[in-house]
Amino acid sequence: xxxxxxxxxxxxxxxxxxxxxxxxxxxxxxxxxxxxxxxxxxxxxxxxxxxxxxxxxxxxxxxxxxxxxxxxxxxxxxxxxxxxxxxxxxxxxxxxxxxxxxxxxxxxxxxxxxxxxxxxxxxxxxxxxxxxxxxxxxxxxxxxxxxxxxxxxxxxxxxxxxxxxxxxxxxxxxxxxxxxxxxxxxxxxxxxxxxxxxxxxxxxxxxxxxxxxxxxxxxxxxxxxxxxxxxxxxxxxxxxxxxxxxxxxxxxxxxx
Numbered sequence: 265x266x267x268x269x270x271x272x273x274x275x276x277x278x279x280x281x282x283x284x285x286x287x288x289x290x291x292x293x294x295x296x297x298x299x300x301x302x303x304x305x306x307x308x309x310x311x312x313x314x315x316x317x318x319x320x321x322x323x324x325x326x327x328x329x330x331x332x333x334x335x336x337x338x339x340x341x342x343x344x345x346x347x348x349x350x351x352x353x354x355x356x357x358x359x360x361x362x363x364x365x366x367x368x369x370x371x372x373x374x375x376x377x378x379x380x381x382x383x384x385x386x387x388x389x390x391x392x393x394x395x396x397x398x399x400x401x402x403x404x405x406x407x408x409x410x411x412x413x414x415x416x417x418x419x420x421x422x423x424x425x426x427x428x429x430x431x432x433x434x435x436x437x438x439x440x441x442x443x444x445x446x447x448x449x450x451x452x453x454x455x456x457x458x459x460x461x462x463x464x465x466x467x468x469x470x471x472x473x474x475x476x477x478x479x480x481x482x483x484x485x486x487x488x489x490x491x492x493x494x495x496x497x498x499x500x501x502x503x504x505x506x507x508x509x510x511x512x513x514x515x516x517x518x519x520x
């Protein structure tokens with residue numbers, strides 16, 4: 265690559281194989297769309313059998329594999345399937361859960377264990393398995409949250425899990441950098457997704473008005489999944505060739 269390389273080449277993912285966990289809807293679907301538009305061969309690993317294929321109707325459709333990311337055998341199979349018997353180039357660790365935790369005094373050990381298993385342990389496993397198939401060169405993007413930076417009432421377990429994901433990102437970046445595998449994370453702000461809308465009433469009970477919070481940023485823009493997808497495309501493309509171990513906050517300036 266030369267410093268004069270065309271911009272179109274820097275975001276061209278033609279021939280690249282990508283795996284997006286939880287890629288059937290919301291942020292995951294938006295990321296899948298952007299990767300497909302850039303020419304990548306995308307596999308979605310999701311436990312939702314009702315994948316909304318209409319989302320990708322004007323694109324080369326992604327492959328779909330049913331996967332519960334907490335089941336090691338299914339996760340390994342998804343990574344191997346995405347690699348197509350060869351190398352895997354891109355992993356987007358998007359799948360996760362974000363139910364309101366409730367008051368700290370009422371949070372059970374079982375709840376915390378489940379949150380960490382899905383939001384941290386499975387991301388670790390996916391990154392390890394993906395790195396094993398990346399040879400010398402690849403990109404991993406972990407989807408964290410601004411909750412990792414500022415916390416919030418009623419979301420203690422979720423905030424903890426997303427903060428741990430930032431530590432995972434930095435550790436993997438340091439170890440895998442010698443193999444030219446870049447590992448970064450995105451911290452989305454409050455984004456208008458189906459999952460967030462499903463939690464509206466529970467979050468409101470904890471004092472958070474989702475619909476007001478979506479536009480509560482200096483840009484006065486409603487957070488949309490595609491804003492996160494654009495950041496992910498940047499981090500997996502050659503536009504970010506010299507960036508690893510970093511957290512990119514995408515929240516319209518909502519956090520300090």
